[in-house]
Amino acid sequence: MPADTALADVAASLRSGETRPTPYVESLRTRSEDIEPEIHALLEEPDRWGRLQREAGALEACFDDPAARPPLYGVPVGVKDIFHVDGFPTRAGSDLPSEALTGSEAAAVRALRNAGALVLGKTVTTEFAYFEPGPTRNPHDTDHTPGGSSSGSAAAVAAGLCPLALGSQTIGSVIRPAAFCGVVGLKPTYGRIPIDGVLPVAPSVDHVGCFTRDVAGARLAASVLYDHWRPDSTIEAPVLGVPEGPYLEQADDEGLEGFENHVERLERAGYDVRRVDLLGDVEAVNDRHDRLVAVETALSHSELFDEYGEHYAEATAALIREGHAVGVGELCAARTGRGALREEVERTMDEEGLDVWICPGAPGPAPEGIDDTGDPVMNLPWTHCGLPAVALPASTTEGGLPLGLQCVSRFGSDERLLSWAEEIAEALAGVDGPSV
Amino acid sequence: MPADTALADVAASLRSGETRPTPYVESLRTRSEDIEPEIHALLEEPDRWGRLQREAGALEACFDDPAARPPLYGVPVGVKDIFHVDGFPTRAGSDLPSEALTGSEAAAVRALRNAGALVLGKTVTTEFAYFEPGPTRNPHDTDHTPGGSSSGSAAAVAAGLCPLALGSQTIGSVIRPAAFCGVVGLKPTYGRIPIDGVLPVAPSVDHVGCFTRDVAGARLAASVLYDHWRPDSTIEAPVLGVPEGPYLEQADDEGLEGFENHVERLERAGYDVRRVDLLGDVEAVNDRHDRLVAVETALSHSELFDEYGEHYAEATAALIREGHAVGVGELCAARTGRGALREEVERTMDEEGLDVWICPGAPGPAPEGIDDTGDPVMNLPWTHCGLPAVALPASTTEGGLPLGLQCVSRFGSDERLLSWAEEIAEALAGVDGPSV
Numbered sequence: 001m002p003a004d005t006a007l008a009d010v011a012a013s014l015r016s017g018e019t020r021p022t023p024y025v026e027s028l029r030t031r032s033e034d035i036e037p038e039i040h041a042l043l044e045e046p047d048r049w050g051r052l053q054r055e056a057g058a059l060e061a062c063f064d065d066p067a068a069r070p071p072l073y074g075v076p077v078g079v080k081d082i083f084h085v086d087g088f089p090t091r092a093g094s095d096l097p098s099e100a101l102t103g104s105e106a107a108a109v110r111a112l113r114n115a116g117a118l119v120l121g122k123t124v125t126t127e128f129a130y131f132e133p134g135p136t137r138n139p140h141d142t143d144h145t146p147g148g149s150s151s152g153s154a155a156a157v158a159a160g161l162c163p164l165a166l167g168s169q170t171i172g173s174v175i176r177p178a179a180f181c182g183v184v185g186l187k188p189t190y191g192r193i194p195i196d197g198v199l200p201v202a203p204s205v206d207h208v209g210c211f212t213r214d215v216a217g218a219r220l221a222a223s224v225l226y227d228h229w230r231p232d233s234t235i236e237a238p239v240l241g242v243p244e245g246p247y248l249e250q251a252d253d254e255g256l257e258g259f260e261n262h263v264e265r266l267e268r269a270g271y272d273v274r275r276v277d278l279l280g281d282v283e284a285v286n287d288r289h290d291r292l293v294a295v296e297t298a299l300s301h302s303e304l305f306d307e308y309g310e311h312y313a314e315a316t317a318a319l320i321r322e323g324h325a326v327g328v329g330e331l332c333a334a335r336t337g338r339g340a341l342r343e344e345v346e347r348t349m350d351e352e353g354l355d356v357w358i359c360p361g362a363p364g365p366a367p368e369g370i371d372d373t374g375d376p377v378m379n380l381p382w383t384h385c386g387l388p389a390v391a392l393p394a395s396t397t398e399g400g401l402p403l404g405l406q407c408v409s410r411f412g413s414d415e416r417l418l419s420w421a422e423e424i425a426e427a428l429a430g431v432d433g434p435s436v
Numbered sequence: 437m438p439a440d441t442a443l444a445d446v447a448a449s450l451r452s453g454e455t456r457p458t459p460y461v462e463s464l465r466t467r468s469e470d471i472e473p474e475i476h477a478l479l480e481e482p483d484r485w486g487r488l489q490r491e492a493g494a495l496e497a498c499f500d501d502p503a504a505r506p507p508l509y510g511v512p513v514g515v516k517d518i519f520h521v522d523g524f525p526t527r528a529g530s531d532l533p534s535e536a537l538t539g540s541e542a543a544a545v546r547a548l549r550n551a552g553a554l555v556l557g558k559t560v561t562t563e564f565a566y567f568e569p570g571p572t573r574n575p576h577d578t579d580h581t582p583g584g585s586s587s588g589s590a591a592a593v594a595a596g597l598c599p600l601a602l603g604s605q606t607i608g609s610v611i612r613p614a615a616f617c618g619v620v621g622l623k624p625t626y627g628r629i630p631i632d633g634v635l636p637v638a639p640s641v642d643h644v645g646c647f648t649r650d651v652a653g654a655r656l657a658a659s660v661l662y663d664h665w666r667p668d669s670t671i672e673a674p675v676l677g678v679p680e681g682p683y684l685e686q687a688d689d690e691g692l693e694g695f696e697n698h699v700e701r702l703e704r705a706g707y708d709v710r711r712v713d714l715l716g717d718v719e720a721v722n723d724r725h726d727r728l729v730a731v732e733t734a735l736s737h738s739e740l741f742d743e744y745g746e747h748y749a750e751a752t753a754a755l756i757r758e759g760h761a762v763g764v765g766e767l768c769a770a771r772t773g774r775g776a777l778r779e780e781v782e783r784t785m786d787e788e789g790l791d792v793w794i795c796p797g798a799p800g801p802a803p804e805g806i807d808d809t810g811d812p813v814m815n816l817p818w819t820h821c822g823l824p825a826v827a828l829p830a831s832t833t834e835g836g837l838p839l840g841l842q843c844v845s846r847f848g849s850d851e852r853l854l855s856w857a858e859e860i861a862e863a864l865a866g867v868d869g870p871s872v
Binding site: 305331 | 731734735738739741742759760761762763764765767768769771772775
């Protein structure tokens with residue numbers, strides 16, 4: 001089985017016994033030796049492959065009977081280094097001692113392990129999941145950023161180092177790197193994947209998410225990660241909405257051109273696509289979200305920053321100082337604003353008969369250089385109001401970089417959104433060759 | 437078995453089969469009919485006793501084998517009405533519609549149910565566990581407050597309506613009503629009883645706690661409620677410290693006189709009691725804690741207050757408005773202050789060779805009237821820094837009101853503190869008759 005096989009196929013092959021976990025781990029090792037030295041998606045671990053072989057061997061010994069094998073039997077997963085994982089230090093891309101960042105294993109990691117997954121290792125994150133970048137490079141062009149903050153998780157899946165990786169999104173840290181790296185990213189409805197055991201950034205807008213190579217993989221991962229997963233049997237095609245106005249105009253020329261091409265292909269495939277004004281006040285939403293993140297980051301870090309302030313990168317320290325200067329009344333208003341925006345977006349969907357918003361996953365392709373992880377502005381409003389979002393690889397620029405399409409739906413409708421996203425991905429692939 | 441039998445004896449009798457759950461529930465019903473109309477500890481429920489008899493009967497049918505009976509088999513418990521309990525609305529002593537206050541069943545309630553407990557019902561709380569009182573009266577003298585905010589839970593246990601009740605403490609809402617009502621109150625180390633499913637007041641200082649009639653009962657409840665309970669086998673007598681200075685001077689004359697009597701009895705019983713200066717800056721600690729509570733309450737209620745502000749009692753609304761006016765930097769400093777105070781208290785214990793601080797559980801006996809739940813100032817510093825505290829009934833005033841002794845120990849030492857508190861309670865009882 002090739003190292004870059006998609007999650008659902010990997011899981012099926014391992015569960016059926018067609019592939020055993022130990023040779024699959026070996027294939028990932030070979031892939032990693034080839035590509036990881038250029039990508040730097042993973043944090044170093046002295047005996048990674050020895051450990052994984054032992055764990056894979058132990059699984060094989062435990063689950064002789066294929067029928068007893070759990071859904072992610074033997075699947076190695078990457079875990080963003082802001083999740084606590086038993087046996088691994090948490091460093092969060094920072095210079096803080098790992099003793100300062102201890103905690104119980106994240107519920108999401110525990111859920112994956114209970115489903116038979118193995119931990120491939122920690123993946124590179126920007127410092128405390130904000131903007132100070134790590135060493136990771138974009139597998140499609142190593143001169144470009146993979147995006148952030150879940151840089152290593154997106155790059156690891158894109159590079160075929162593992163079929164599934166965990167990330168998190170507080171502004172645009174799952175959907176943007178997924179778009180930049182040409183993989184599927186899932187940012188669930190706020191709260192639907194438990195966040196316990198993940199270092200908080202801004203708890204009222206922090207989301208656990210994941211990366212896979214296709215939507216079927218995202219659905220399989222979601223069925224394990226969600227607290228209450230309800231299988232969906234949607235068959236009707238969704239009505240798609242394009243959120244016209246200042247929000248969309250934040251995309252750059254290359255991004256907009258690509259997006260219009262995606263829209264055109266979906267229309268040709270038979271989708272009803274409606275252009276609707278939305279987010280006319282996106283600047284106010286952006287400001288409110290940025291302030292909310294500043295304040296809640298300051299609160300999350302109050303004790304750590306007091307003790308280790310000089311270890312923080314300047315951008316993160318500035319964010320925290322900005323947060324200190326805000327009044328609590330403004331914070332309360334910002335939190336209340338989340339629900340108000342959600343109502344506005346869903347009311348517009350009702351009025352216009354929309355099922356799914358489609359929009360660019362990032363303003364354009366991944367910027368050149370790795371000092372800047374790119375702009376999360378296309379993701380921010382959806383994060384702010386907690387709506388579920390999926391990034392789909394939709395096309396490739398002339399420069400060979402992926403462009404991702406972002407699909408967003410109603411609060412709590414994650415199962416249906418994934419069904420629709422899978423059809424949309426198939427439609428995009430069918431009309432214009434296998435882009436997904 | 438009399439309705440006012442203490443928890444450990446109740447549990448032993450039910451588990452052995454000496455008493456069956458159904459007649460025990462019946463004895464509580466009789467007790468409740470006698471006394472509840474004067475006390476108002478419980479929220480009304482139309483068919484409470486029919487439901488409890490059915491639940492008790494179902495338990496009896498399930499656990500025919502005494503060896504299989506869980507530790508709290510058939511024990512009815514009172515639950516403060518800020519805990520979510522499946523099948524009961526959450527009103528939190530407020531005028532808000534219960535639809536505004538929904539949530540998953542509290543982890544603490546779930547733990548008690550898993551251990552075989554039955555829910556007697558919701559108990560009266562002050563509005564949102566702050567100061568606006570409910571209708572509950574002190575069972576020792578119904579002209580007096582039972583304290584708050586866990587008013588109904590303390591009164592229910594004191595009145596023999598149930599042998600165990602859940603409460604919570606953000607300033608002094610477990611230890612103070614326990615002291616006023618002459619029962620044992622346990623406020624654990626911060627975080628040791630999970631708080632999920634409890635309406636937040638000020639999350640960085642919110643604690644789940646419980647009320648019982650003796651320390652053995654508190655230990656039994658703790659062994660079920662704590663996430664990780666480690667049985668203790670302490671035998672050495674603790675060195676006791678009296679925190680002299682402005683903190684202690686907050687007690688009133690009657691409270692101080694009673695406390696000096698408790699100290700004297702403990703010295704006569706052979707305890708090494710050392711008077712040590714502590715909390716010279718108690719006024720600053722009080723201010724910081726009050727501001728922290730104001731801000732975090734404002735944050736916890738940001739969406740509810742925005743929608744239902746006019747339903748809030750004036751005291752609670754004023755607290756929230758005070759919180760809005762605070763800067764986030766001050767909140768961060770207040771949170772950091774918790775750890776600094778904890779270090780100061782524990783360093784003093786090291787330097788002076790102390791194991792347990794003893795101090796009054798409240799400034800004096802329960803004040804007259806039920807419009808004011810009394811002053812939490814004797815509890816505040818320990819809540820602020822998250823140290824475990826136990827209230828012990830220690831004496832009775834000439835007016836017939838209980839005075840409670842508060843015992844406090846190191847962060848995380850709850851098991852040992854309970855062992856010591858049990859000895860201290862026995863010593864107090866032995867020297868001066870059975871006060872516990």
